Structure formats: C-alpha cells, structure tokens
Amino acid sequence: TTPNSILEVNGIEVIYNHVILVLKGVSLTVPEGGIVAILGGNGAGKTTTLRAISNLLKGERGEVTKGSIELRGERIENLTPADLVRRGVVQVMEGRHCFAHLTIEENLLTGAYTLRDRAEIAANLEKVYAYFPRLKTRRTSQAAYTSGGEQQMCAIGRALMSSPRLVLLDEPSMGLAPQIVDEVFHIVKDLNAKERTTFLLAEQNTNMALKYADYGYIMESGRIVMDGPAQELASNEDVKEFYLGMG
Numbered sequence: 271t272t273p274n275s276i277l278e279v280n281g282i283e284v285i286y287n288h289v290i291l292v293l294k295g296v297s298l299t300v301p302e303g304g305i306v307a308i309l310g311g312n313g314a315g316k317t318t319t320l321r322a323i324s325n326l327l328k329g330e331r332g333e334v335t336k337g338s339i340e341l342r343g344e345r346i347e348n349l350t351p352a353d354l355v356r357r358g359v360v361q362v363m364e365g366r367h368c369f370a371h372l373t374i375e376e377n378l379l380t381g382a383y384t385l386r387d388r389a390e391i392a393a394n395l396e397k398v399y400a401y402f403p404r405l406k407t408r409r410t411s412q413a414a415y416t417s418g419g420e421q422q423m424c425a426i427g428r429a430l431m432s433s434p435r436l437v438l439l440d441e442p443s444m445g446l447a448p449q450i451v452d453e454v455f456h457i458v459k460d461l462n463a464k465e466r467t468t469f470l471l472a473e474q475n476t477n478m479a480l481k482y483a484d485y486g487y488i489m490e491s492g493r494i495v496m497d498g499p500a501q502e503l504a505s506n507e508d509v510k511e512f513y514l515g516m517g
C-alpha cells in the first residue's frame with residue numbers, strides 16, 4: 271500500500287454478461303485528501319471503473335474478474351454498496367438521479383440512510399446548505415422542477431449527507447452550461463479544502479477536470495494510457511491534441 275492512499279485499484283478486469291471484457295487491467299491510486307480525475311471519451315470505461323469500486327456492477331451484469339480494490343489497505347470487493355457507504359465511500363451516479371417527486375430537502379435526507387444520530391443528520395443538512403446555498407433556497411421545491419445544475423448539486427449534496435470520506439463523482443459536468451459546471455467544481459474544491467473530502471471523478475470534460483483536479487488518469491478502451499499531475503497533463507502536447515477539445 272502506498273502511504274497516505276485512501277484507495278488503491280490494482281489491475282482490475284471487468285467483464286459484462288460473462289463475455290465482454292471492458293476493463294483490461296486498470297490500476298490507480300487515490301491519495302487521502304486528493305481530487306483525482308479519470309478522463310477519456312465515451313465508452314472508455316470510466317463509469318465501469320467507478321462502479322467496480324462502489325460494487326454497483328451487479329445490477330449491470332458486470333463483475334470484477336481479476337485484480338483487487340483496497341480502501342486504506344482493506345480489500346473491499348466483497349462489500350455491499352451500503353457497507354461501503356458506512357465506511358465512507360459514496361457514489362454520485364451519472365445523470366444525477368434525484369427523486370423527481372421529492373423535494374430537494376427530502377432528496378438530501380434520503381442520503382442519510384446509514385446514519386442513526388439525528389443531530390448528525392441535522393448538522394450535515396446545514397453543512398450541505400452552507401456549501402450549496404442554491405439548495406437551501408430551493409429546499410421545498412420538487413426536484414423535477416429544479417434546473418439541471420440544481421439537480422446535480424442535489425445529487426452531490428445527498429451523497430454528502432452520509433458523512434463520506436471518499437466521493438466517487440461520475441461525469442458531474444454532463445449536460446450543464448459551462449458556468450454551472452464551474453460553480454459545481456468550485457464547490458467540490460471547497461469541500462476538498464475545508465472538509466478534506468477526497469474525490470475521484472470521471473469526466474469527459476478534460477479542460478474543466480484538469481483545472482480542478484490534482485492528478486489525472488486518461489483511459490482509452492478499458493486501459494489507463496497516461497497519468498500524471500493535472501498541470502502536467504494540461505500542458506502535455508498529446509493531451510492537448512487528443513483530449514482538450516472534448517466535453
């Protein structure tokens with residue numbers, strides 16, 4: 271185990287439907303307190319990597335067939351998604367997935383399902399509202415009637431309700447206007463700085479992700495093809511040529 275790493279993925283392979291090999295030996299390390307981005311185009315395997323970590327592949331008929339995933343040195347491949355939430359690992363799925371008929375506040379409260387302490391739940395709600403003032407303004411609105419940006423904030427806020435240490439964030443920029451993406455990433459950065467919440471995010475929007483992440487991994491066809499500190503990747507000629515226009 272690398273010192274200070276919260277998460278280590280070692281050579282994982284993922285197969286869907288028993289036959290389709292989608293991840294072909296993916297390894298990555300997430301340092302405690304970091305913001306790490308997995309970059310790459312459509313179908314590169316970013317979502318599959320996040321789902322493998324949070325054990326959400328079963329519903330998709332996928333399974334990890336090789337390699338290991340360790341959280342602070344402990345193997346986690348056999349833990350349920352709820353076990354992982356209790357250990358501080360929570361995933362914000364692509365496409366936001368707010369409950370349309372619930373209010374913003376009700377949506378947020380569903381994120382606290384692993385907590386028993388009412389005072390902790392109330393404190394987390396206030397904390398979410400402090401980071402996302404827009405959600406406080408919209409607390410009684412039905413999610414269906416809020417904007418895409420507010421729904422993304424709601425999805426992240428809901429994840430924060432479980433007091434996570436590691437948040438897996440799938441394509442937070444998807445479908446959002448650039449200034450809203452900036453606003454969302456700004457809050458991620460703020461949470462990282464003030465709460466020391468660690469983020470592992472998957473993004474097609476390379477520009478934006480490299481602006482906010484410390485470190486990046488670039489995926490292509492189920493493999494990591496390049497990795498490095500975000501600033502180095504952002505100034506790398508190949509990255510500029512092949513990826514910086516995306517997203």
Ligand code: ATP
Binds near residue numbers: 290312313315331
């Ligand atoms: P996106 O940005 O579109 O989510 P991605 O990089 O996250 O792209 P994945 O969603 O992980 O990529 O998909 C990687 C590959 O696995 C793609 O070729 C996709 O078609 C395939 N795949 C994803 N889910 C399944 C599934 N449930 N069954 C079979 N193949 C799948």
